[in-house]
Amino acid sequence: MLKIRGDVLANIKQTFASSSQEQGFILGCMSCIEQLEYCIRIPAVQSGIYYYIPDTHEADRIIKLWASQGICFCGFIHSHVINKKQLSENDIEFAKKLFSSYKLPVLWFGLGVFDGAQCEIFFYSVTQKNNLDIVILPVLYKGYDRMENAEK
Amino acid sequence: MEKINIKEIIKQNEGVDFPDGVCCANRCSDCRYMEMDNNAYNDGTRRCAYYGKWLSPATPACPNFKY
Numbered sequence: 001m002l003k004i005r006g007d008v009l010a011n012i013k014q015t016f017a018s019s020s021q022e023q024g025f026i027l028g029c030m031s032c033i034e035q036l037e038y039c040i041r042i043p044a045v046q047s048g049i050y051y052y053i054p055d056t057h058e059a060d061r062i063i064k065l066w067a068s069q070g071i072c073f074c075g076f077i078h079s080h081v082i083n084k085k086q087l088s089e090n091d092i093e094f095a096k097k098l099f100s101s102y103k104l105p106v107l108w109f110g111l112g113v114f115d116g117a118q119c120e121i122f123f124y125s126v127t128q129k130n131n132l133d134i135v136i137l138p139v140l141y142k143g144y145d146r147m148e149n150a151e152k
Numbered sequence: 153m154e155k156i157n158i159k160e161i162i163k164q165n166e167g168v169d170f171p172d173g174v175c176c177a178n179r180c181s182d183c184r185y186m187e188m189d190n191n192a193y194n195d196g197t198r199r200c201a202y203y204g205k206w207l208s209p210a211t212p213a214c215p216n217f218k219y
Contacts, residue, residue: 022175033156051176059170067166072158078175094173101171103164105156 002108002123002141004036009143013119015041016079016112022052026059027075027108028066036108038071051090052078073102077110077121085113087124087136096134099126109136 012025021044028038040062046053063073076098078091087095087109095109107126112119122138129135 024175030158033158033161051174053172053174054170056170056172063165063170067162070159070162072162073165074161088176090174090176094171094175097171097173102168104161 002034002036002125002139003144004123004141006143006145008036008039009121012039012077012110012112013121016081016114017119019079020081021047021049022079022081023047024052024054024076024078026062026073027077027110028071029074030071033072033074033104033106036075038066039077049081054078074104074106075108075110077108077112077123079112079114079119081114083113083115085111085120085122087111092136095124095126095136099128099134108139 008027015025016023023041023044025039025041027036028040029035030037042054042059042062044052045055066073076095091109091111095107098109099107105127109124109126111122111124113122121141123141124136125139126134126136
C-alpha cells in the first residue's frame, strides 16, 4: 500500500481547495519509493477550470534540487475542480509520458477532486508490464504521521 | 515490491527533463462542460477555455490541440 505523510497530504488538499483552477504538485520520496514524504506545488504556465499546464522549468529545477538533497522524484498529482473523479485521456497520456521520461520502477500519479466543499484524493500506480505496456491502476493509500514509523 | 535503492534511481535520472504536458479535466473532443461558459450564444456554440475562443457545434474534435 502507498503511504503518504500526513502533512504532505494535508498541504495538497488545502492547496487544491484554495483555488477554482486546476493545480499540481510533484511528489518525492527519500527512504522508500512507496512512501511519499515531500511535495512541492508546481506553478502553471497556463491553467483554468478544465486544464493545467505545469511549468516544466520549475519542475525541473525542483527535481534537480531534490536530487542534490537525496530526494527522489516519484510522482505527480493534479486537481480537478469540476467534480470529475476519473483521469481524463490527457491525464493518462501525461502520466505515461512522465513514466516514459523517468527511469522509475513505479510512478505515482494522483488526482485531487475538489467539489467545492471537500477534496478527495485518488492515487494510481504507473508501471510497465512485461517491458512493454504501460499500466495505470488505482492504488490504496494511507496517511501517516511524520513522527511514526511508516514501515509498521 | 523488491527493495529499491533510491540513490540509484536519482543517479539514473540525473539528465532527465520534465516533459511538456497538459492535464485536462476533459478531453477537448468532449466539450460539454465548456457550455457552462456560454452566456453569449444560444445555438450550442461553446467557449473553449484552452484556446480562449468560441467554437461552433460543428467544430471537429479540437483538431489543432497539441501538447
